[in-house]
Amino acid sequence: MSLIPYSSGLKIYERMPPKMRRTVGSLMRPVPRRMLLGNGFQEQLKDLRASEYWTREELERYQVKRLRALLAHAERSVPYYHDLFRAAKLDSATADLRSLKELPVLTKDIIRSEHDRLRAVNSPEFHPGEANTTGSTGRPLRFLVDQQTREVEHAAVWRHYLGSGISGLDGRIASFRGDFVSERSGGPLWRWDGRVKELTFNTYVLDQDNVRKMVDELDRFHPEAMRGYPHSLFILSTKMEASGLRLGFVPRFVHTSSEQLPRHMRETIERVLGCPVRDWYSQSEYVISAGECSEGTYHQTMETGIVRIQEDAWGMERLIGTGLWNMSMPFINYEIGDHVAIGEEDCPCGRKHLVLGSIEGRVNDVIVTADGNALSGVGIDNFYEKEVIPALAGAPEYMKLVQDGIASYTVEAFRSAGLAESDEQSIKKAFRALLGQEADITVKTLDKMPDQKKWKNVESRLSPEDIARLLRERSG
Ligand SMILES: [Zn+2]
Incomplete structure (x- = not known):
């Protein structure tokens, strides 16, 4: 999943040829990240920081308020939901979290077949971008994601970074993801990514020699946080350990996302890089996200989505989500395709957000x-x-x-x-x-x-x- 730009200036940057992008990227280097992220993002982050320690009642009250606005919009402007709500006799003004149980589940097949009727008639108002998902569901899925959805989801990730110990919006980050997929072994070992202001490493060339050079570069760059795919950080750690390499600094945390994080990978990464791993769960559709706190508990971002659990034909608990911010193509009661369990206990960290246990999805081998x-x-x-x-x-x-x-x-x-x-x-x-x-x-x-x-x-x-x-x- 590639990162979607958060302001129109960054969209222009994305369309530039690589050489020009590198030049502009290095010219933008002194520009603080907080300025690149934009006002929409900053406001969302401020609100999310304010609600981080709300009580469960406050969080649910907020969810109901946003849900009613979403349902009213969907009924008015989205043909698919207009007909659905009428058939289900749903009144958006009095709906609450239980009302979602009365509505049918939105499957990926329905999104494929009803794509045009799921698009809001006024979708351009929300500045949507075309997005898609491929592999973990097997078949490609195309949909729209609003500007405000991207902003609030990115702000949720940043709330998680801040809660994990990054010093602020300009904290240095090194990234180990799939950014070099088109270049693979022909690409450079690392590159400054001006879109997100991160030092990005080529994870397709993690051999012993290159890892040695990368560790030197990391020592020079001295990031506060490292982020990436679990398997990439695992391979980096394995190669470092095999050559007896250590970082010359201690990152505050490692942020993993986009894949399942098996226990053995987590243990290796934490042992070699010398800091805790804070995992993040989300999907390209931006419906449900959850971040791991200092206690190792996954807290769901209740401000952006509503979780429901439904038992499927295999007898497993499937995650059904409603995204509270996407207006151009609302995902209401959406079957995400991952399996989760809801945790019961109060977390010692003080957050009252819903606890997700044993998230299972994206089960892939290497x-x-x-x-x-x-x-x-x-x-x-x-x-x-x-x-x-x-x-x-x-x-x-x-x-x-x-x-x-x-x-x-x-x-x-x-x-x-x-x-x-x-x-x-x-x-x-x-x-x-x-x-x-x-x-x-x-x-x-x-x-x-x-x-x-x-x-x-x-x-x-x-x-x-x-x-x-x-x-x-x-x-x-
Ligand atoms: Zn917690």
């Missing part, structure tokens, strides 16, 4: 390429979106990469209209560029959409021991 790079579901997601799908005559509704052996892979694909022979060749070609020219790649065309309990777009049939050994040997 695959290893010929040159020893590890790729996770999020990395493959970006790759599908940017390199594979544009090369095809028709986008498959489902694609999954399976590692069968040390250098053999299967790409499973399903497209209801069928995949052309030339598309199979294009898929092979694209994946060979990612996995290595010697990689043995089979494209398996499925004759129906697979029915799976948990969505995975990346699966490894290698044992965890083999994966660890390959990572050590290949990039040693």
Whole structure:
């Protein structure tokens, strides 16, 4: 998931060719981040800071107020909800949190088939941007996200940074995410990202030599916080530990997001980088988010979304969310696709926000390429979106990469209209560029959409021991 710019100035920056972007990025270097983030963001952050320690009653009262405004808008301006509320005899003026139970669930299939009727007739008023999600659900999903939704969600992330110990909006951050996906091994080892004012590292080239150079650069840059995908920070930590490298400073915290954070990854990152990991849960649709506090509890951002739990056909508790800020395409009672449990206890940190326990989603494995790079579901997601799908005559509704052996892979694909022979060749070609020219790649065309309990777009049939050994040997 790429970061969406927060003001029009940054949109212009995004459209510039890379060389110009680097020049402008370095010219903007002295501009404080707080100025780049914009007024909308600053106001949202101020409000979120004020409600951080509200009582549960205050938080729920606020949710009901925002929910009523959202429902009234949806009834008035969104054709899909207009008909739905009429059929359900819903009165937006008296609705409360329980009313959501009376409404049908919004599924990803409904968003695909009713996309145009889910768009508010006055959507341009909210300055929406087109956004999408691919892998963790299997099939691409396109939708609109308002400017104010992006601002409030980004402000929620910043409330979490501030609560985790960053000194302020201009605190230095180093990032280890998928920003170099199009360049991979051809790109530089790091780059200053002027959009977000972060030092961004190339996570596709984490071999022993490069990690040594990156640690030197980190020591020079001296960030207050490090953030990234769990698997990227895990590989960085593993390589550092193998070469006996330590940071010359102690970051205040490491912020992980976008993927499941397994316990062994968390422990390795904390041991090697010497500071606590504070995980963040959210999704591209910006409906439900939660951040981990100093007690290790995930608190849901109740100011931006309402959580409901529903048991699914597999007997598991599914997360149903209502996003309180997105007006151009409201997500009301949306089935996110992740499984969660609601925690009961009061947290010693003093926050009264809903406690989410055992969030399970984005369950993906890691695959290893010929040159020893590890790729996770999020990395493959970006790759599908940017390199594979544009090369095809028709986008498959489902694609999954399976590692069968040390250098053999299967790409499973399903497209209801069928995949052309030339598309199979294009898929092979694209994946060979990612996995290595010697990689043995089979494209398996499925004759129906697979029915799976948990969505995975990346699966490894290698044992965890083999994966660890390959990572050590290949990039040693
Ligand atoms: Zn807490």
